[in-house]
Amino acid sequence: MIKRTLFVFDFDHTLIDNNVDTWIMSVHPTLTVQKDMHSLRKRYPCWTDLMDHTAGLIHDKGVSKAELISHVRQAKLYEQAHKAITAVGKARHADAIIVSDANTLFIEHILTECGVRQVFKDIFSNPAHFDSTDRLHIQHYHSHSCPHCSANLCKGQVLTDYLNSRPAYSKVVYVGDGKGDYCPALRLSDNDVLVCRKGYTLAGMIQDNEQSCKAKTMVIDFVESLGDTIISMCL
Structure with missing residues (x-):
């Protein structure tokens, strides 16, 4: 054999x-995740939890599923x-x-x-999926x-x-x-x-x-x- x-x-x-997680933080011009990283890491010591929170912020900014995926695909x-x-x-x-x-x-x-x-x-x-509102969720593996x-x-x-x-x-x-x-x-x-x-x-x-x-x-x-x-x- x-x-x-x-x-x-x-x-x-x-x-x-690059880091695809930090890459998506630039998807919206007013998203302040990188600026607020120090305080956010205290709230979310696990990076995956922080990224799930970030996905929620992106959704709240009105970024569509298609826009987010298009941005991700640029990280070639x-x-x-x-x-x-x-x-x-x-x-x-x-x-x-x-x-x-x-x-x-x-x-x-x-x-x-x-x-x-x-x-x-x-x-x-880590598993990731969009819900019925097109909000991205990222979970622990x-x-x-x-x-x-x-x-x-x-x-x-x-x-x-x-x-x-x-x-x-x-x-x-x-x-x-x-x-x-x-x-x-x-x-x-x-x-x-x-x-x-x-x-x-x-x-x-x-x-x-x-x-x-x-x-x-x-x-x-x-x-x-x-x-x-x-x-x-x-x-």
């Missing part, structure tokens, strides 16, 4: 050179990210999933807009007790559960940038590869705790070379 490689991608600052993949995804999609013995602390609706729309949604077998992120992760999502648990249910993978290539990617990094084996974005939180955490991650670690500039790096792993 031919073993396969699983490519696991974060989304914000990994496949887009950068060239090297598109190149990376295309390479995995063409590889004979590789699959790809996304594990992200953004939300399912935003990710689906951006990937579809960029013509690469079909490459990903699964997307694991699950509850957990992991000390490393935010209250709404443990990426490490998602990765472990996925691999346990699909034993065909001989290697995992995990690509990420942030604090939330540290937990899954700790669960990688010495046969796996961790690709960190240079200058971002994950790379610093791995450097400060060199013995914590068993996987081969690569620290690269995603915008300059992510696609070329992933292509080399698909050959």
